[in-house]
Amino acid sequence: AAAMPAAAPSRAAFTRATAEGTTSQKNEKARTPRSRQQEIWASSRSGAVAAGSLPRVSDAVERYLAGEVNALDDIEVRQPGGPYQQQVWHVMRGIPTGTTWSYAQLATKSGRPVAVRAAATACSRNLVAPFVPCHRVVKSDGSLGGYYYGLDVKQWLLSHEGLAAG
Numbered sequence: 448a449a450a451m452p453a454a455a456p457s458r459a460a461f462t463r464a465t466a467e468g469t470t471s472q473k474n475e476k477a478r479t480p481r482s483r484q485q486e487i488w489a490s491s492r493s494g495a496v497a498a499g500s501l502p503r504v505s506d507a508v509e510r511y512l513a514g515e516v517n518a519l520d521d522i523e524v525r526q527p528g529g530p531y532q533q534q535v536w537h538v539m540r541g542i543p544t545g546t547t548w549s550y551a552q553l554a555t556k557s558g559r560p561v562a563v564r565a566a567a568t569a570c571s572r573n574l575v576a577p578f579v580p581c582h583r584v585v586k587s588d589g590s591l592g593g594y595y596y597g598l599d600v601k602q603w604l605l606s607h608e609g610l611a612a613g
Contacts, residue, residue, distance in 0.1 A: 550586065550592065551563050582594060
């Protein structure tokens with residue numbers, strides 16, 4: 448497994464426990480904080496991960512960080528979003544570990560080849576990274592693009608999964 452730098456994500460950066468499940472623990476600096484907080488609250492109330500599965504989620508994150516890079520694949524997740532966002536997130540979960548897709552490829556595989564910006568927006572609104580692996584989506588020229596947790600974390604995740612992107 449790749450050595451974990453100081454900027455590497457921790458289990459706490461990925462998830463937070465709630466009475467009903469697990470949702471993203473992004474430090475929400477959204478453009479519309481109130482509506483974004485309401486989305487997160489709704490997500491946690493509806494159970495982004497099935498109630499009672501926190502030990503399984505915790506175990507999967509620990510296995511992932513220990514080098515079992517497919518450990519997160521079996522964790523079922525839900526998050527609020529429109530139909531196209533849901534489609535993009537579903538397709539994104541199919542990006543094989545150890546590979547990247549461009550935002551354009553993601554848009555095409557999500558059924559709307561000209562909706563590259565909408566696919567990128569779905570990536571940016573992903574509340575359950577890395578369970579929905581938006582870190583595997585890069586710009587068409589191969590550069591990293593963006594990542595909510597920072598490009599150093601995106602690079603670490605890709606390196607951890609066996610890629611040298613950037």
